[in-house]
Amino acid sequence: MKLIYQNMLGFLLIIVTTISIIGYSEIGYARNQAYMQNYQRMESYANSLGELAETDEKNGTVLLNDNFLNQLEFVLRGDDVHLRIFNDQNMQIYPRVNAKVQLSDKIFSTLKNGQEIRIQNNHAEHSPIGSTKDAYTGVLVPWMNGKNLVGVAWISSKVTHVERPIYMSKRNLLRALLVTVAVGLILSFIISYYSTKRIKRLSRATQKVALGNFNVQIAHKDSDEIDQLAENFNKMVKALKQSNEEVRAQENRRDQFMADAAHEMRTPLTTINGILEGLQYDAIPEESKPKSIDLMQRETKRLVRLVNENLDYEKIRNNQIMLIKTDFDAMPILRDLKSQLKQNAGKANDEISVTGPEKLPIYADRDRFTQVMVNLVQNAIQFTHDGQIEISGKRLEHASEIFVKDNGIGMSKDQTKYIFERFFKADPSRARMGTGESGLGLAIVSSLIKQHGGKVKVDSEPGKGSTFTIIFYDKGYEQFISKDQ
Structure with missing residues (x-):
């Protein structure tokens, strides 16, 4: 199912559910009110009749005569009200019938105690009054003379008459539901179309990216989650383009x-x-x-x-070499390095100088440290002619820092970005025969220093030379990073 139809269905379900809950509550309230008003009306009639009853001092209670009750019932017939009168012996005396009609002993006992009984529907399973052809609702009201039962009035009306307002409420609710569904369909379509249109735009942009177009950007207003998704999509495309x-x-x-x-x-x-x-x-x-x-x-x-x-x-990159790290003085190694590479520097008419403190403690693998320094100095010699190559060092807090500076051809920012990557050559046209022309020397330097938990960086400017800075941390202060970083 398409998203637009899913959204519309969701909106309609919410609308129908809400209307149903409200309608159910409203109909229940209307039913309770209708029956409550009917009970109060019936009780009022019964109490008024009770007040009209006369009492004979010799014979006890004399109930209202039949003619009066016939006339009263005729008047109330417009309200669909019907009467039944029982005497204190639980015998129906109005309307008079040949058959013996009585209330159940339990109901009559309750009425003798002066308690009224309300009947919602005499067709119900537990109705105190027997079932009739039509369903009736009403009240049983005892007439009391002090604590003595005088008689019982059952005043009732048809259930259909009482529930007429409820039927009207149901019809009104149905009309409201139909109108609401129609309006909801239109509004949900508009809202869903607007949302899905933006999602389709994202989908089309994603297809373009899948085909290799990394210049796609989606305009957004930062107003909701879809706009946030568009913003994240733009960031993703930029990252993919860079990658x-x-x-x-x-x-x-x-x-x-x-x-x-x-x-x-x-x-x-x-x-x-x-x-x-x-x-x-x-x-x-x-x-x-x-x-x-x-x-x-x-x-x-x-x-x-x-x-x-x-x-x-490959061995260094895959951590297949074992580093035997010890504490040693780096200054003798740097001075020996000057002597070893003096001849190579002389071929390019370069001069090598070494400066630093009297002692420069280093915690590293001695042979690998020497390899790092040889590669850095050979790299400086390779790209410096008639210049100076300076090797210097100093102590930091819990670390030693070494610099290899030259005033050779230098590099641009784009070149320094990839200088420590495999195969990269800063200036292939200037590379000469000798160590470093393979483009692996600085990649090896970077991998070795990272495995030592150290740092390496380069600062360079075209025509002004380069400065390589390496840091070896003391034991326990190494700064290792994950392979993915």
Whole structure:
């Protein structure tokens, strides 16, 4: 069933239920009032007749004579009122009948005690008066002379006469129900159409998003839950658009990596294959063979390094390495690093400097810490020419902070956003042969530091260089984050 019909059905059920409850209460109230007024009217007639009764000092009570009662009943017939009179011996004396008509002993005993009895319908199962052809309602009123019963008057009228206002109320209620249902149908259709129209708009927008259109936005007024849903939909589409852009960027970097890896591997493989063919066919002079073999070794090592970097990154990313963390002084490692990479920096005419406190305590895996620093400094050397590379450190509260600053080519904000991701190269056209051209060095740095419970960030500006900042926390103060963050 369509939502518009569901809403209309819901509105109609509410309307019908409400009208039914109100109508049931109203009819019940009208019935009670009708019978209560009838009881009061009948009791008034009975009490008035009782006052007209005469008493004979010798014979006791003398009830009203038949002629008077016939005339009275004739007058009241317009109100559909009927009389029955019983004497103090429980015998019906008006209207006079040949058969013996009496009240039940229980009812008569109650009346002798001066209690009135109201009868709603003498066709009911427990009616104190026997059933008649037509259903009657009325009262049994005892006439008392002090504590002595004089007689009993049963004054009644037909139930159909009493319930005539109730029938009218039912007809009016039915008319009101029909009119309300008709009006409710129109109003519920308008309201449902308005609501479902907005939902259909959301549905159409969702279909567009499913087809890959992430530029869909829905106008809303922030007035109700559907508008909140539209707002959340807009936020979702923006997030999906960003995710889609990031996935495409990842795919582009992956494709670029595959192309770079194929290129990087093809060159050494071609060199090695050429030398092997030259050795096989004695095309290489004897004096050139040592250089050729040395070249093959370098190219082989280069291939091994490319493969090892990928394997190393996968192990680090999947937490398959064991960190043996200890407390040590980082300053000797930083100074040794300067000496080890001085030759590489000299090829780019760069200078490396190390500054910091006399001791810089670090809680980390010593070998992995060295790997992180080597990758950061190699990255700085790769993108800095005729410049300065500064390595410095300082203590924080429960942590040590290390900086690797260069004045090289720098990066834009879009580049720094992805710099720690796999396959990414800030400037592929400037990448030279050597450690880092695979685009995995900084991804390895980020993964290792996160596994240490530390932090890494980069501040950079095109043409002015970059500053990488890493923080290693002391034991017990590491800040680990979930893998999904």
